[in-house]
Amino acid sequence: MIQIKLPEEEIAGVPLRNHMLLAAGILGTTGASLKRMLNLGAGGVVTKSIGPKAIPGHHGPALIPVDGGLINAMGLPNPSKDFVEEIAPLKGEPVVVSIFGGTPEEFGTVASWFPDAAAFELNLSCPHAEGYGASIGVNPRVVRECTEIVKTYNKPVWVKLTPNVTDIKIIGKAAEEGGADAIVAVNTVKAMRISTELRRPVLGNVFGGLSGQAIFPIAVRSVYDLYDAVDIPIIGCGGISSADNVLEMMMAGASAVEIGSAIHDSVNIFSEIAADLYSKDGIPAEEIVGCAHV
Template sequence: MLSLTLTGLNLKNPLMLAAGIMGTTGDSLKRMALAGAGAVVTKSIGTEPRSGHSNPSMVEVDCGYLNAMGLPNPSYKNFQDEIDRAREGEVPVIASIFGGCSLDFSEIAKSLNADAFELNVSCPHAHGYGAEIGTDHALVEDITHAVKTAVNVPVWVKLTPNVTDIKGIGLAAQHGGADAVVAINTVRGMAIDIESGYPILGNKFGGLSGRAIKPVAIKCVYDLYEVLDIPVIGVGGATDWKDAVEFIMAGAKAVQIGSAVGNNINIFDDISSCMEAFLEEKEWTLDDIYGMAHEI
């Protein structure tokens, strides 16, 4: 009842592990697949190894989490074995990749064997990468086009909410040939220690994730659904089955879950079973609720 086809990939349910959570090793990705995720997304991988920002790099706040990891990763040259290991979970494995230009992105994509690629043009706290690229329509279109012409698998573009109009960025990705967009990455935020007056994070500011950003993500998904011809994948603050249903009603074809995994490793199975019961009670299907909020 929950199975679907998304950009040519067969998913047993519309729930995915979001990039950056349990995505550094093949074993952790496999664990999430076996725990019920319909697909898994790796940690963002770049051209060269990065250690990331100095600690503290993550802090819990009242409304979620602030993180400024700084895109730590072993580089694509040392990551194919992890993707191969993750495939033992028998769900699609999507490689999240980042770079400073279209050549970086295409180099990584051509070198990795994954079921799809998610282009990270939205990380809010890494200088020269992520949102510094993803706020430029021309760069987003160019990078998307470069990767799309380099590979024969689906290409998704993960968008930043830290723009005045996310629809324009989504259209740029679509013009570049994206098969889907992912909305959203974290929202820029900051926390200060009042005893010392210093910013808590080593990078001073970071990205806010967790339940607080769900309304922002829902609105972004809703707006993108209205203007795009390609699927939107929702992410940001989903913690239970009601959140997943809300994302789909807003126009998300699938929903990624990140921060909430830290509190419940079985969250994918929990949400799937509750969603299925809800749909059965209402005598609805996934297609029935997909974009339902736009019919009002």
């Protein structure tokens, strides 16, 4: 297997310790859990999505394991502005703050609370929160306007896209036109399960989003399509659980990756992958980014 070197420069404006970040929504609710993941080998961390008002989230069950992954319908639970104090001790660390809102103005308001963020990740892709996420992230104009307003806070802006669209390239281009520094592809895929014994949906919210190894091929295809459509870095996300997955995502066009559901199986996933992925004699990652394109 190919091995690569650790990054020597910033990726999409963020000084990552390696090419792997903790994805939003996984152990990102407290400063302590974010610090723990950095200590366990994550090259950077993305926080739980923070919005303009505190939300308790959907009632349970909110997370269920399925073959090849997990389905969740958390409903964007978050403490809103109180999260500023929670992550204050992480100033100077590679912490990307995930934010959401129902309008461009709300995105701007939330961004204004976090002057110490290494970057912002715009959640325009959650498939199970009415009025937020994918419900507005399917509109290119809104994606562009949300990106533009957050860019005024002089931080790198990453825009996380939903795969639940007809043409993800159009949404990626809109983010780039708004000044995005990177595209994150992708969030979860619309999904649900029904209990045949109870004759009703398993999730409290009925519908949710599928993550994990089952969506890895969808994420690879999305990154591959976006690489031909935009000229900014792409962060691959969706079902990554091995060093070979990281390499495949890079060959599709990703400059870095985010890992989430694989932590369900091993909290040490970052160090485990790093042991296989990196070598002092490895090649620069830039040599393989997008190399699968013909």
